[in-house]
Amino acid sequence: MNYCPHCAAPVIVETPEADNRPRSICTGCGRIHYQNPKMVVGCIPVCDERVLLCKRNIEPRKGFWTLPAGYLECNETTEAGAIRETLEETGVVVTELQPYRLFDIVHIAQIYLMYLARLQTLAFHATEESLEVRLFVEKDIPWSVIAFPVIEKALQHYFADRLHNDFPFRQDQITETIRTRY
Numbered sequence: 003m004n005y006c007p008h009c010a011a012p013v014i015v016e017t018p019e020a021d022n023r024p025r026s027i028c029t030g031c032g033r034i035h036y037q038n039p040k041m042v043v044g045c046i047p048v049c050d051e052r053v054l055l056c057k058r059n060i061e062p063r064k065g066f067w068t069l070p071a072g073y074l075e076c077n078e079t080t081e082a083g084a085i086r087e088t089l090e091e092t093g094v095v096v097t098e099l100q101p102y103r104l105f106d107i108v109h110i111a112q113i114y115l116m117y118l119a120r121l122q123t124l125a126f127h128a129t130e131e132s133l134e135v136r137l138f139v140e141k142d143i144p145w146s147v148i149a150f151p152v153i154e155k156a157l158q159h160y161f162a163d164r165l166h167n168d169f170p171f172r173q174d175q176i177t178e179t180i181r182t183r184y
C-alpha cells in the first residue's frame with residue numbers, strides 16, 4: 003500500500019507505539035491500515051468415484067487444473083462462498099457440503115477452507131473463469147499440472163481418506179511455494 007485509501011496521502015511503514023510489528027500508517031490522516039490474511043473458500047466436488055476439476059482461464063496459473071475456490075466475500079458465510087465459487091467456476095450447484103480441510107498458508111497470508119460436496123447435476127461446463135471443467139477418476143488426475151500446492155494437498159488428503167471411507171475435518175499447513183514443472 004503506497005497511498006491511504008481514505009485520504010490519498012502517502013503511507014509509511016512503521017511500528018506504532020504499543021504495537022509489535024510494522025504497519026502501514028498514513029502520513030496525512032494518521033490512520034493505521036492493518037492488513038490481515040485473506041480467506042479462500044472452495045469445494046472438492048465429488049460424483050461417485052470422480053472429482054470435478056477446472057482448468058484455470060485466469061492468471062495466475064492459467065491453463066493449470068484446480069478445485070473451485072476463491073476469496074470469501076463480505077456478508078457471506080464460508081459455505082455460501084464455497085457454493086458460489088463452485089457455481090462461478092463450473093456452472094453447477096453443489097449440495098451436502100461438509101467442512102473438510104483448513105489450510106494455513108502463512109507465507110502468502112491466506113487461509114483455505116475446503117468443503118467436500120456433491121454435484122447436484124452433471125450440467126457443469128466451461129465458464130469465464132474455467133477453460134474446461136471435467137470429472138477425473140484418481141488415476142487420471144493431472145498431478146503435474148495442478149495449479150497450487152494447496153490444491154494438490156487437498157486432493158491427496160481426499161484420496162487418502164477415501165481408502166477408509168472416512169473424511170474427518172482436519173487442519174494443516176502449506177509451506178511449499180509453486181514449483182514450475184514442465
Ligand SMILES: [Zn+2]
Binds near residue numbers: 011030
Ligand atoms: Zn489517510
